[in-house]
């Protein structure tokens with residue numbers, strides 16, 4: 272995989288939404304055998320957002336999409352495609368995207384979900400880019416939306432402290448000369464490591480039963496140390512060769528937006544690339560790991576507060592269940 276040929280694809284607008292309820296590490300430590308110090312030192316997370324009982328993933332996705340469309344000045348009736356990256360859909364089917372299409376009143380748009388662990392962000396974005404670049408679609412809304420809090424076991428300190436809820440969205444469209452553009456994409460998968468992050472029960476391999484519920488198999492199971500090692504080992508080499516294919520190196524990148532899973536992973540990847548941590552866009556201390564929404568939220572929040580300089584190069588990269596991983600290069 273490599274260079275994006277065809278039409279110039281630009282980011283026309285961005286938006287994000289996080290639920291109002293803040294759950295701090297201190298609050299978690301009241302019911303869980305954990306401490307604020309442990310969570311901050313091992314992950315960099317201080318607090319996360321948790322959706323209200325009457326909020327669904329589609330509600331979060333809608334709010335982010337609405338904000339992104341307003342930001343882009345694009346009317347819902349001009350949207351051709353809505354893609355939602357999620358691992359915590361309202362229901363397995365129908366997907367979240369058709370709900371959002373209806374809520375937005377995007378009457379002309381197609382809509383589908385993408386599920387690829389936390390890398391769903393990059394996969395969904397790549398599909399949106401390909402659609403605009405090829406001329407198939409003019410305006411695409413790509414959303415990452417999660418309510419992971421509903422699929423974690425809150426008594427498991429190894430997983431529950433890591434995740435948070437939220438959504439972010441980008442509107443992609445054809446760009447003019449002088450506007451930002453997506454340059455290249457690479458998507459990878461190592462399915463031999465499919466047991467690193469799993470939600471075991473509730474589908475065909477293990478249909479839901481009294482037994483699966485009793486054992487909590489409808490919640491996320493994660494081999495945290497294996498995931499940690501995988502990201503630290505695989506991502507630096509992958510990112511170096513990804514950039515080499517575009518004839519550039521880590522030093523040519525002004526901004527790194529890596530999946531917001533763990534501050535130690537972000538720092539370790541950047542250190543192996545000999546890049547200063549100052550170049551990372553980071554918000555995980557406030558939102559935790561929002562899975563397939565993390566890159567979208569971080570990018571939309573960044574763009575709300577500041578902008579890229581013309582010509583800045585930004586790497587978006589994620590890893591997650593599968594194990595899948597990928598990267599996208601954007602030139603502002």
Ligand code: COA
Pocket residue numbers: 304305306309310313314388389428429432468493495496498499532533560590591592
């Ligand atoms: N609070 C306090 N202690 C905790 C804890 C918590 N929330 N979670 C685990 N511990 C304990 C462990 O039980 C272990 O105790 P022990 O030595 O008595 O057995 C000790 O802390 C060290 O555990 P370990 O798992 O080795 O810690 P770690 O430094 O590797 O951090 C993770 C654990 C999960 C934070 C880290 O491995 C990680 O971030 N992995 C990647 C996860 C990820 O990114 N997943 C999403 C991918 S999309």
